[in-house]
Amino acid sequence: MTARQEGAVDRPAGRRAAPERTLDPADWASVRALSHRIVDDAIDHLRDVRSRPCWRPMPPEVEATFATALPREPMPLAEVYGEVAARVMAYPMGNIHPRFWAWYMGASNYTGALADFLAAIQGSNLGGGNHAAACLDRQVVDWCKEMVGFPASASGTLVSGGSMANLIGLTVARNIHAGIDVREHGVAAIARPLRFYGSDQMHSCHRKAVEALGLGNRALIRIPSDEECRIDLAALRRAIANDRTAGLEPACIIATAGTVNTGAIDDLPALAELAREERLWLHVDGCIGALLAIAPENRWRVEGIERADSLALDPHKGLHAPFEAGCALVRDACAHHAAFAVTPEYLEGKPRGLAAAPWLHEYGPQTSRGFRALKIWMALKEHGVAAFGALIDQNIAQARHLAELVAAEPLLELVASAGLPIVCFRYRPPGLKEKALHALNVEIMLRVQESGIAVLSDTTVKGRHCLRVAVASHRTRSDDLDVLVEEVVRIGQSLTGAESGFAAYLRTPGNPSAEGRAVR
Numbered sequence: 218m219t220a221r222q223e224g225a226v227d228r229p230a231g232r233r234a235a236p237e238r239t240l241d242p243a244d245w246a247s248v249r250a251l252s253h254r255i256v257d258d259a260i261d262h263l264r265d266v267r268s269r270p271c272w273r274p275m276p277p278e279v280e281a282t283f284a285t286a287l288p289r290e291p292m293p294l295a296e297v298y299g300e301v302a303a304r305v306m307a308y309p310m311g312n313i314h315p316r317f318w319a320w321y322m323g324a325s326n327y328t329g330a331l332a333d334f335l336a337a338i339q340g341s342n343l344g345g346g347n348h349a350a351a352c353l354d355r356q357v358v359d360w361c362k363e364m365v366g367f368p369a370s371a372s373g374t375l376v377s378g379g380s381m382a383n384l385i386g387l388t389v390a391r392n393i394h395a396g397i398d399v400r401e402h403g404v405a406a407i408a409r410p411l412r413f414y415g416s417d418q419m420h421s422c423h424r425k426a427v428e429a430l431g432l433g434n435r436a437l438i439r440i441p442s443d444e445e446c447r448i449d450l451a452a453l454r455r456a457i458a459n460d461r462t463a464g465l466e467p468a469c470i471i472a473t474a475g476t477v478n479t480g481a482i483d484d485l486p487a488l489a490e491l492a493r494e495e496r497l498w499l500h501v502d503g504c505i506g507a508l509l510a511i512a513p514e515n516r517w518r519v520e521g522i523e524r525a526d527s528l529a530l531d532p533h534k535g536l537h538a539p540f541e542a543g544c545a546l547v548r549d550a551c552a553h554h555a556a557f558a559v560t561p562e563y564l565e566g567k568p569r570g571l572a573a574a575p576w577l578h579e580y581g582p583q584t585s586r587g588f589r590a591l592k593i594w595m596a597l598k599e600h601g602v603a604a605f606g607a608l609i610d611q612n613i614a615q616a617r618h619l620a621e622l623v624a625a626e627p628l629l630e631l632v633a634s635a636g637l638p639i640v641c642f643r644y645r646p647p648g649l650k651e652k653a654l655h656a657l658n659v660e661i662m663l664r665v666q667e668s669g670i671a672v673l674s675d676t677t678v679k680g681r682h683c684l685r686v687a688v689a690s691h692r693t694r695s696d697d698l699d700v701l702v703e704e705v706v707r708i709g710q711s712l713t714g715a716e717s718g719f720a721a722y723l724r725t726p727g728n729p730s731a732e733g734r735a736v737r
Contacts (some may be wrong), residue, residue, distance in 0.1 A: 242294075251295055262306060263313070263327055266692070270669025272311035279304050315692035316671035316701070321477065321505050321639065323534040324690035328599050329592035330539055336588035343375075343586035345576035350588050354577060357590040357597075361530065361544045364602065365503070365510045366523030372550035374580040375589045378543035379504030379531050380422035385545040385581055386527030387413065387426045387469065389556045390498035393549075394468035400556075404431035412460050414438045415471035416448035418478055420502060423471055446481035446635060446678070448472070450491065457495055469498040474519050475506025478676050478685070480637025482506055485521030492526075501525040504543070506637055508535030511606035515613055518636060532593045536605050537691055542589050545581070557581055612638040612688045619686060619698040628706055633678045638688035641678050644709035655682040661708050671701050 242248040282304055312322045341350035358373040367373075376382050392399050395407050411432055415423055417439045427437045438460070440453045457467045470492050472483045485501065492499035501507070501522055507530035509519045522528065526549065532542040547553035558579035560566075567573050578584045597605075616638035623629045623642040633641040643658045659675060662684055666672050676685045686701070 248294065251298065255298060258302065258306075259330070260327070266314055269314070270311075271314040271316045271672045272666055273308065273669050274667065275308045279308065311672050313690075313692070314672070315690055315694065316697050317690060318686040318688055318693075318701075319672045319674040321475075321480075321534060321687040321689045323531070323537045324692055325533075325539045326537045326596055326691070328596045329537070332592035332595040333539055336591045339588065341588050343588050343590070344578040344584050345574060346571050347574035348571065350591070351574060351577060353594055354588070354590040355575075357593050358544065358546075360593075360597065360602075361532070362546055365507055365519075365528060365530065365546070367528065367546050367548065370550060371546055371548045372553040372580060373544060373546040374577065375586075375593075376543045376545055376581060376583075377541040378533065379420070379502070379529050380425065380543075381581070382504070382529035382531070382543040382545035383420070383422050383500070383502055384426040384429060385553075385556075386500040386529055386547065387423070387471075388430060389527055389547055389549075389552050390469040390500055391430050391432065392556050393498060393552055394466060396466070407466075409464060409466035411436055411466050411468040412438055412457075413469045413471060414440055414453055414456060414467070415502075416440050416442045416446075416473060416476070416483065418442050418446050418448075418476040418481060419471055419473050420477050420504070423502070442481070444679075446476055446479045446633065448483045448488070450484065450487055453491070457497075467495060467497055469500055472499060472501045472525070474501055474503040474509075474522055475637050475639075476635075477505065478639075478678055479633040479635045479641055480505060480639035480687075481633075481635040482518055482637070485519060485524070489521050489524035498526045499524065500527045500529075502529050504529055504531040505534065505639075507531075508605070509609060509637075511535075511602055512609040512613075513603075513606055514610040515636075516606075534689060535609055536593060536596065537608075538589075538592045538596065542593060553580055608691045609638075612690070612693065615693055615695055615698060616640050616686070616688045618695050619688070619702070622698065622702045626702060626706060628709060629702070630683075632681050632683040640686045640688075641676065641683040642686075643681070643683040644705055646709065646713050651680075651682070657709070657712060658682060658684055660712060661705055664708050665701075665704055668704070670704055671697070673701070 311317045313324050317324070336350075339350065341348060343350060343354050345351055354375060358375060359369070361373060362369065362371050374385065376385065390413070391411060394411060395404075396409070397406050399407065413423070413427055413432070413436055415437065419439075424434055424437055428434060438456055440456055441449045443449050453470070460467050470488055472485055472488045474482050474485065489499055503519070503522060506519055507522060507528060509515050510522060526547070528546045530544050530546070532538040532544060533540050560579070564576060565572070566576070578586060613636070616634065619640045620631055620634040623631045623640065628644060628646055629642050630645040631640070631642050643654060644661055645654060649657065662673060662675050674685045676683065684705070688698075
C-alpha cells in the first residue's frame with residue numbers, strides 16, 4: 218500500500234505537519250477517576266441537601282471571580298472542577314431544596330441528571346433524523362398527550378419551558394385566524410387586527426408571545442378575574458362581542474390551568490364551549506396545573522383540558538425533570554406543522570439512511586434541539602407515572618396544611634389558597650395600613666431568605682400584597698411548613714416589637730407607611 222493510499226498529504230519540502238488536535242483527554246484513566254469523584258460529590262450534594270441553607274448570598278470575593286478575563290491557557294480538569302465545586306455548587310438558586318417555595322419550579326431528580334449526562338455523551342441533535350434519540354423524543358411527546366387526554370393524532374414538541382410552549386400554541390392560533398398566509402405576507406397584511414383574550418392573572422410570557430408574533434401588546438386583552446382569581450366569563454363574552462362590533466378579529470382564548478399568583482384554574486369546560494360557539498382557538502396554559510390530570514385525587518380540577526386546541530405544559534414542574542423541559546401540544550397536527558415547517562434542499566427526506574424519518578424541527582423554531590426527552594423518559598420508566606401523580610396530590614395536601622396553619626394563627630392572614638399547591642398569606646399585626654404591611658412583609662421575606670431556612674416570594678393579589686409559597690418539591694415535608702410559619706411569626710414579632718428598629722421605621726413621621734401611632 219502506498220503512502221498516498223494510507224492518507225498521506227503532499228507538503229512543501231522542509232515543512233513539518235503540525236500535530237492534529239482533539240478535545241478528548243490524553244489520559245482517560247485520570248478522567249475516569251475524576252468523573253467517579255464528581256458523581257460521588259453529586260450524590261452527596263443531593264443526599265445532604267436538607268442540611269444546607271436553602272439559599273445564601275455569595276460573598277463579594279466569590280462573585281468577583283465571575284468577572285475575570287477570558288482564559289487563554291489550559292488548566293487541569295481537576296482544578297476546573299475545584300472551582301466549580303467551591304464557587305458554583307456552593308451557591309445554588311436553591312430550587313432543589315425541600316424548603317424552596319419561591320416559584321413553582323419542580324425540584325429535579327437524580328435520574329434526570331444522569332439522563333442529561335448520557336444525552337450529552339451521546340450528543341445527538343434532536344432536529345430530527347432516523348436515530349434512537351429522535352424516536353424516544355416522539356415517544357415522550359406521545360406520553361405527554363396520553364397524560365392529559367389529547368388524541369394520538371395530535372402533534373407536539375419538546376421545548377425549553379412554558380414560555381416557548383405557549384409561544385408555539387399562540388403562533389398556530391395566529392396563523393389559523395389571520396385570514397391570509399401570514400408566513401408569506403406578514404402580519405401587516407392581516408385585514409382585521411387579531412385579538413387574544415386571557416385573564417388579568419395570566420402569565421407575563423403571553424405578552425412576550427404576542428409581541429414576538431408581531432401583534433403588539435394591545436392585541437392581548439386582559440379580562441377581569443373573579444373573586445377566585447378565575448377569568449370572568451361574562452366579561453369575556455362582552456369583550457369578544459365589543460371587539461367584533463369594532464371591526465377587530467377575535468382569535469384566541471388563553472385559559473389558565475394554574476395561575477402563577479394563586480394557582481387558580483379557569484373554568485375549562487365553559488371556556489371550551491365558549492370557544493366552540495365563537496369559533497375561537499382555545500389555548501390552555503397548563504404549565505403549573507396541566508399535569509393534575511395524572512393526580513388521582515385532584516385530576517377533576519382540570520376536567521376539560523383535553524378539549525384545548527393547544528396546550529402548554531412543563532415536565533420540569535410536575536415531573537421534576539431537570540431544567541429545561543417544556544412541551545407544546547397541538548390538536549391539529551397539520552396546522553402545527555404548517556406553522557413552522559421549512560424544507561431546504563439540505564434537509565430533504567430520503568427513502569433510506571439518516572434522513573429517512575420526520576424532522577422534529579418542523580414543529581418549532583429551533584433547528585438545533587437538545588436531547589431533552591431522555592431525562593423525562595428515564596424518570597417515568599424508573600418511577601411510573603402514578604408516582605408523579607401521587608406527588609402532585611401530596612404537594613396539594615401540604616399546601617392545604619399550610620393554609621390551615623395560617624388560618625389558625627391570629628398574626629397571619631390567608632389571602633389566597635385556590636386548591637393548587639400555592640398559598641398566599643401575610644403577617645398582619647393589628648394597627649398597620651397596607652403600605653406598612655407591604656414593607657413589613659417584604660422585610661420578613663428577605664430575612665427568611667437570608668437566614669437560609671426557606672425561600673419564598675411575594676406578590677399582590679386583588680390589591681393585597683402578600684407572601685407566596687409554591688409547594689412544588691418532592692422533598693418537602695409537612696413539618697417544613699410548620700417551621701416556615703413559626704419563623705415568619707418569630708421574625709414578624711421581632712420586627713414589630715417595642716425595641717425593633719424596623720418598628721421605629723414604620724412609625725417615622727413622613728414615612729408613607731407610618732400610621733402615626735405605635736406599632737404593636
